[in-house]
Amino acid sequence: MAKDKKLVEGITSMDVDFAQWYTDVVKKAELCDYTSVKGCMVIKPAGYAIWENIQNELDRRFKETGVENVYLPMLIPESLLQKEKDHVEGFAPEVAWVTHGGLEPLQERMCVRPTSETLFCDFYQKEVHSYRDLPKVYNQWCSVLRWEKTTRPFLRSREFLWQEGHTVHATEEEAEARTQQMLNVYADFCEQVLAIPVIKGRKTDKEKFAGAIATYTIEALMHDGKALQSGTSHNFGDGFAKAFGIQFTDKDNQLKYVHQTSWGVTTRLIGAIIMVHGDDSGLVLPPRIAPVQTMIVPVAQHKEGVLDKAYELRDKLSRQFKVKVDDSEKSPGWKFAEQEIKGIPTRIEIGPKDIEANQAVIVRRDTREKIVVSLDEIETKLGEILETMQHDMLEKARAHRDSHTYDATTYEEFVETINNKPGFVRAMWCGDQACEDKIKEDTTATSRCMPFEQHQLSGTCVCCGKPAKKMVYWGKAY
Amino acid sequence: MAKDKKLVEGITSMDVDFAQWYTDVVKKAELCDYTSVKGCMVIKPAGYAIWENIQNELDRRFKETGVENVYLPMLIPESLLQKEKDHVEGFAPEVAWVTHGGLEPLQERMCVRPTSETLFCDFYQKEVHSYRDLPKVYNQWCSVLRWEKTTRPFLRSREFLWQEGHTVHATEEEAEARTQQMLNVYADFCEQVLAIPVIKGRKTDKEKFAGAIATYTIEALMHDGKALQSGTSHNFGDGFAKAFGIQFTDKDNQLKYVHQTSWGVTTRLIGAIIMVHGDDSGLVLPPRIAPVQTMIVPVAQHKEGVLDKAYELRDKLSRQFKVKVDDSEKSPGWKFAEQEIKGIPTRIEIGPKDIEANQAVIVRRDTREKIVVSLDEIETKLGEILETMQHDMLEKARAHRDSHTYDATTYEEFVETINNKPGFVRAMWCGDQACEDKIKEDTTATSRCMPFEQHQLSGTCVCCGKPAKKMVYWGKAY
Structure with a gap:
């Protein structure tokens, strides 16, 4: 049965205009929408259900590593924000200021949190006295506000949802270990649950978080060859500890500064799912994150016994899977198109002839295999089909990423590749920010990360020719 | 073994000073703490874990009734807030205003949401076109800000966490049914999970929500005899629909206004748990909401085999219960006191003699029964002990409430009772707001609700003597 044309025609082909395709999918799959509040989105039920699954799965993984959840205020007094120099420079230009409470002007204005390092520091300063109080491994799920000028659904909006972990440790080593541990939690989650392969690595000083001594990142490649920073984990050393x-x-009776970390992922991950797995028919959700894993579509549902069989099947499958029956008055073709647009991993077609033959047809969303x-x-x-699909989606995304990752050893080759071949370009770098600046000016590309897995592509920096220190993944990024 | 005196001495006796007792318990049980942000709290791990359990349990119950979760912006443009007259009058005096975004002043100032009726209306205005789009039964979990002058942990703070459900319906009847359905969800949850009995009823016009045609409430009685409004559900009729x-x-091809509801509970429920069940040793958590249901305390843990047996017991019990072992270096007495302060429903004491006798001692937190x-x-x-405890806690709270509920038929008796006997006073009312005002002025008590379960205590209003319309629960309230 043919898919309904009208529904699908609402989605621009991704090869024609990827940005428009993205907006169309977000809209058609009813994930989120614009509001009267400029730059802020409403996350609709289909989108929020994905976020709930991300939260549940990540939260479980966090707690297995000893994380405890807390909640800190959404407002930060200006004097608190200003305590750490690099941090305030990084965030002050993009915060929203509350100046009046009720009918009165405030004595000190406060910003809506763009991130909560300063609040956690203020809290830890009061809570931590002895080595017995350490470590503290806290996290909060909340929304933050950053006054972005240009916004895109899920990828960049003034308000977004996220989690921010903030930890304090007795030693440098322990803080570094926690920073990397959480990066690994993110990477495993992206690969195993979202079927998104990621490059793990360290940000250059230019790209690191305001106030961090080291920022680690997971970088994913979208279908259009652009990079998406998908999660970050920061080691603050004792910089914030000294400022606050x-x-x-310590056990040796000496007064010492703590070492701190923070780490976060955001609703941006929903954007990554869309742009890694989606196709011209809409969203494609990996089975492990899908709010509905299979949609049962009765065919000729007015015929006796068809709907009953569909409900019976739902009740049977519900014990193990997230299942719905589309028993609406729409035509089967329309229902197929809707299931595809919404990215539901599988549908089960069942009609009178299937029932007679004691069978049903399972259709995979990704390959359309029946x-x-x-x-x-x-x-x-x-169960087998969903597991296979989950695995195939990861491998397909990995193959796409690998086939769109190029090496360059001369600047000419670098510029030529990065401008004409969408994807990552790997090239050696001298460690000098001037080269990052030049590359950005010449190509708009940025250093995505210095991957943990290093290769010696050549001995010299691709930009200036001086001796190389690190291999870097470069890319144009969201 | 005696409880450690020092720890318990940190808690003021509830009979000496109930307000101080409350603050001490909140602090000693490490539920929340003050911050540098005036009127805002940090909810610490022990407190947030209770909120997570409230969220999980309520969210499951919501979804069983067809609720879907969404997320709307935290900011409301001033013009949007002003669209519904009663609503803006109710909330404008207590909102916080954002006037600058980044380095620029905003063209229109925005408030941080004190509640989201106006945003949901703006959203529904765009989403709802046909009867086919109805009903929409959405909810969001978020934080809100109200610029309160005096604050108390959990009970009243400038920022608090809550859920707010917002629904649109085709008919008046359906909206009314949803309003009452959600009130029943709250009431069942409070009784079955929090072991807090509640009075269900309707608010008088004076006490109803800004913009509602009817507000329903569940009212609970705290240990000190003061009332706590614990959850509300509002029927808006088509007032907001007309404003927005x-x-x-509709099916008959006529253009009609929708009917709307909203309903919410907050972190205030944690305050209710403390004030209904707590005692002079600290918090007492009902087993169904407790983040840890039993704490295993090894006695003489340095002796061979004791800790191993404690861990073995934990692993066995973990299959069914939330269990921890306190294997710290503290003395058993100190551990007992901590378990009691934190309100962990049971502890299991196990030492060498117990192990020899193949037994352990379970101690109930509420009755201290061994x-x-x-x-x-x-x-x-x-399992049996936890179920019995859950049941006993509800019945104890109900007995306390019932023995602190008085009837009054003359004004003298009313004033005498409400001023000298902490608790609810039930009395007849003429329906005139002037009587509510007079009662409040004379006694500080307010009408808590007109209960669904009415009794004809007398024929006349307890205040003015005119013919009575309703029996009302009156009380001094948090």
Whole structure:
């Protein structure tokens, strides 16, 4: 049965205009929408359900590593924001200021949190006295506000949802270990659950977080060859501790500064799912993150027994899977198109002839493969199909990323590649920010990260020719 | 073994000073703390874990009734807030205003949401066109800001966490049914999970929500005899729909206004748990909401085999219960006191003699009853004890409430009772706001609700003597 043309025609082909395709998918899949509040989105049920699954899965993984959740205020007094020099320089230009409470002007204005390092420091300063109080491994799920000039659904909006972990440790080593541990949690989550392969690495000083001594990142490649920073983990050393006076008495009875980390991922991950897995028919959700894993579509549902069989199937499959029946008055073709637009991983078509033959047809969203299965073994088969699909989606994304990753050893080759071949370009770098600046000016590309997995592509910096220090992933980024 | 005196001495006796007792428990149980942001709290791990359990349990119950979660912006443009007259009058005096974004003044100032009716209306105005789009039953979990002058942890703070449900319906009847349905969800949750009995009823016009035609409430009685409004559900009729132009084409092809509801509970519920169940040793958590249901305290843990047995017991019990082992270096007495302060429903004491006798001692937090159980049947026994405790806590709270609920038929009796006997006073009312005003002025008590379960205590208003319309619960309230 043909998909309904009208529905699909609402989505621009991704090869024609990727940005428009993205906006169309966000809209058609009913993930989010614009509001009367400029630069802020409403996240609709289909979008929020994905975020809830991200939260549940990540939160479980966090807690397995000893993370505890807390909640700190959404407002930051200006004097608190200003305590750490680099941090305030990084964030002051993009915060929103509250100046009046009720009918009165405030004595000191406060910003809506763009991130909560300063609040956590203020809190830890009061909480931490002895080595017995350490470590503290806290996280909060909340929204933050950054006054961005240009915005795009999920990728960049003035308000977004995220989690921010903030930890304090007795030693430098422990802080560094936690920073890397959380990066690994993010990387595993992206690969295993979102089916998005990521490059793990360290940001250059130019690209690191305001106030951090080291920022680690996971970088993903979108279908259009642009990079998306998908999660970051920062080691602050004792910089914030010194600015906020967070000291503890160690076992040796010496007063010492703590070492701190922070790490976060945002609703931007939903944008990554769309841009890594989506196609011209709409969203494609990896089974492990999909709010609905299979949509049962009864065919000729007015015929006796068809709907009953569909409900029976739903009840049976619900024990193991997230299942819905589309029993609306729409035509099967329309329902197929809707299931595809919304990215539901599989649909199960079942009509009178299927029932007679004690079978149903499972259709994979990603490959559109149709698999006829006996109703006697449909639970097992559906489980296998979803697992295969999850695996195939990761491998497809990995293959796409790998086939769009290029090496360059001369500047000419570098510029030529980065401007004409969408994807990552790997090239050696001398460590000098001037080269990053020049590359950005010449090509708009930025250093995405110095990957943990290094290769010696050549001995010299691709930009200035001086001796190279690190291999860097470069790319044009969201 | 005696409880450690120092720890418990930090808590003022509730009979001596209930307000100080409350503050001490909040602090000692490490639920929340003050911050540098005036009127805003930090919710610490022990407090936030209770909120997470409230969220999980309520969210499941919401979804069973068809609720879907969404997320709307935290900022409301001033013009949007002003669209519904009663609503803006109710909230404008207590909102915080954002006037600058980044380095620029805003063209129109925006408030941080004190509640999101106006944003939901703006959203629904765009989303709802036909009867086919109805109903929409959305909810969001978020924080809100109200510029309160006096604040108390959990009970009243400038920022608090809550959920706000907002629904649109085709008919008046459907909106009214949803309003009452959600009130029942709240009431069942409070009784079954929090072990807090509530009075369900309707607010008088004086006490109803700004913009509602009817506000329903659940009212609970705290240990000190003061009332706590614990959840509300509002029927807006078509007032907001008319102000925001939310219309739909009905089946009969007529353009009609929608009918709306909203309903919410907040972190205030944590305050209710403390003030209903707590005692002079600290918090007492009902087993169904407790983040940790049993704390295993090894006695003489340095002796061979004791800690191993404690861990073995934890692993066994973890399959069914939320269990921790306190294997710190503190003395057993100190650990007992900590478990009591934190309100962990049970502790399991196990030492060398117990192990020899193949037994352990389960101690209930509420009654301090010590129950010796065989290790062979400890899973079953612990389950029974927790269920009994949950049941007993509800019945104890109900008995306390009932024994602190008085009837008054003359004004003298009313004033005498409400001023001298902490608790609810039930009395008849003529329906005139002037009587509510007079009662408040004379006694500081307010009408808590007109309960669904009415009794004809007398024929005349307790205040003015005119014919009575309703029996009202009156009380001094938080």
